[in-house]
Amino acid sequence: MRGPISFLMLLVLAGGAWAAEIHPPSQATAGVSFSMSSSGTGQGTFYLIGPAHVAKHQVSLGGNIDVDGTEIEHAGRYTAILCTDQCSATTFYVHAAEPDRLSLLVHPSRVPVSNPNAISAVAFVWDAFHNLEFSPQTVKFTVNPSEHSSISQARTSSNGIAWIRLTSAAKGGPAKIEASIGKTSETRVVQQVASDACNLRIKGSSVSHKVLVETDPVRDCSGNFVPDGTVVSFTMTDSTGKTTVDVPIKRGVAKVEIPATGHARITAASGVATGNELDLAGGAE
Amino acid sequence: MRTHLLQIAGQVALAVFIVMLILAGASGVTADDSLPKVLLNADNLGPRSIEDRTAEVVPRDYAFAWRTMAQALEQNRAELLDGYFAGLAKDNLSHLIADQKQSNVRVRYLDHGHKLEALFYSPAGDAMQLRDHASLGIDVMDGDKVIHSEQVNLQYIVLMTPGADRWLVRDLEIVPETKP
Numbered sequence: 001m002r003g004p005i006s007f008l009m010l011l012v013l014a015g016g017a018w019a020a021e022i023h024p025p026s027q028a029t030a031g032v033s034f035s036m037s038s039s040g041t042g043q044g045t046f047y048l049i050g051p052a053h054v055a056k057h058q059v060s061l062g063g064n065i066d067v068d069g070t071e072i073e074h075a076g077r078y079t080a081i082l083c084t085d086q087c088s089a090t091t092f093y094v095h096a097a098e099p100d101r102l103s104l105l106v107h108p109s110r111v112p113v114s115n116p117n118a119i120s121a122v123a124f125v126w127d128a129f130h131n132l133e134f135s136p137q138t139v140k141f142t143v144n145p146s147e148h149s150s151i152s153q154a155r156t157s158s159n160g161i162a163w164i165r166l167t168s169a170a171k172g173g174p175a176k177i178e179a180s181i182g183k184t185s186e187t188r189v190v191q192q193v194a195s196d197a198c199n200l201r202i203k204g205s206s207v208s209h210k211v212l213v214e215t216d217p218v219r220d221c222s223g224n225f226v227p228d229g230t231v232v233s234f235t236m237t238d239s240t241g242k243t244t245v246d247v248p249i250k251r252g253v254a255k256v257e258i259p260a261t262g263h264a265r266i267t268a269a270s271g272v273a274t275g276n277e278l279d280l281a282g283g284a285e
Numbered sequence: 286m287r288t289h290l291l292q293i294a295g296q297v298a299l300a301v302f303i304v305m306l307i308l309a310g311a312s313g314v315t316a317d318d319s320l321p322k323v324l325l326n327a328d329n330l331g332p333r334s335i336e337d338r339t340a341e342v343v344p345r346d347y348a349f350a351w352r353t354m355a356q357a358l359e360q361n362r363a364e365l366l367d368g369y370f371a372g373l374a375k376d377n378l379s380h381l382i383a384d385q386k387q388s389n390v391r392v393r394y395l396d397h398g399h400k401l402e403a404l405f406y407s408p409a410g411d412a413m414q415l416r417d418h419a420s421l422g423i424d425v426m427d428g429d430k431v432i433h434s435e436q437v438n439l440q441y442i443v444l445m446t447p448g449a450d451r452w453l454v455r456d457l458e459i460v461p462e463t464k465p
Contacts, residue, residue: 052377107409120408
């Protein structure tokens with residue numbers, strides 16, 4: 001008789017030393033409330049430690065412990081601890097909710113026309129709580145040039161990131177680059193500007209002891225006007241030697257006056273483009 | 286005479302002892318000594334190739350970020366995050382520290398090192414995503430009492446962006462461990 005009684009007493013004593021346990025779900029979703037069951041009786045202290053949140057509550061053991069959605073808005077690993085005389089802990093992961101937001105990085109903000117793979121667009125896919133969406137998602141990239149129909153391509157995200165390289169259009173002007181997923185979209189504008197000058201043409205005349213030279217309107221190889229400020233270098237060779245003058249383009253053309261003695265030969269260059277040669281009779285030697 | 290020699294020998298020994306103490310102390314306060322070990326593998330990185338200098342500074346700055354994060358969480362000092370955190374990562378950790386202050390519950394990290402695997406480097410070089418295999422000891426403390434302690438290997442997905450003179454941690458999320 002003493003044997004079973006001693007065994008029961010041991011069980012009761014051991015039971016007092018057992019820590020109450022909690023059983024969270026295998027996985028939870030950011031922002032979605034849930035309950036976890038607990039064992040034991042009486043009162044305990046419940047701790048929830050997450051990536052951006054720490055909570056401490058008094059709870060009744062043996063029932064469900066409610067975790068509000070606002071306590072698990074951040075995806076990641078959570079530690080749930082239940083303490084009575086002793087503490088027991090368990091961990092669970094909270095996953096991102098449905099895709100809801102995009103961040104879009106587009107570079108550069110200005111790009112020369114007809115430049116292959118010159119524009120890059122990187123989209124980050126987030127849920128409503130700014131958790132990166134790690135499951136693969138289809139992101140649609142759309143380019144809306146100012147004077148042409150739009151072009152779209154889809155990319156699948158990896159670890160929350162989708163990206164694409166784009167070639168700038170042949171014609172200058174703003175292009176809207178949009179990334180979208182479901183009803184969410186983000187747009188950036190890239191200014192497509194003329195590329196380097198192409199086929200420089202110069203014309204001129206000689207007046208007294210100087211020559212006047214100017215370019216035709218300077219365009220790139222696609223016919224876009226090269227921006228004002230782009231430098232054209234005029235080089236003149238006459239009987240006194242060689243003279244080079246750098247002139248910025250103003251209102252589409254570059255023009256210069258250079259003192260000259262006798263016969264003068266003039267050339268012009270901008271970037272890698274060179275123009276025609278001009279022979280002019282300058283002033284008296 | 287003998288007493289005088291003994292006094293001189295004693296003074297020399299004392300001076301040597303003091304110099305050794307100073308040297309030992311000086312070597313013990315260098316900043317790098319307490320940095321966690323961080324190894325970077327950028328073999329499979331794309332679409333942009335990593336520059337030599339970037340391959341040096343990313344693991345260095347990530348180590349500084351972890352050291353300051355551990356200090357910030359242990360000391361409840363959100364201002365320590367300013368140096369190496371930005372954006373969501375800084376917001377989340379600041380929020381965690383605010384909750385720690387309110388609840389008197391703290392998280393303490395014992396950092397055993399990180400193996401970084403670079404996953405994505407944007408074409409323009411303005412963002413890098415990495416996977417961190419971190420080996421950590423984590424203590425959860427209520428006041429001064431440790432209520433939970435564990436040794437874990439955790440997998441983080443990290444987003445870093447370049448700042449003026451360093452790379453900053455912009456997002457830091459723990460994900461379930463995936464087997465290769």
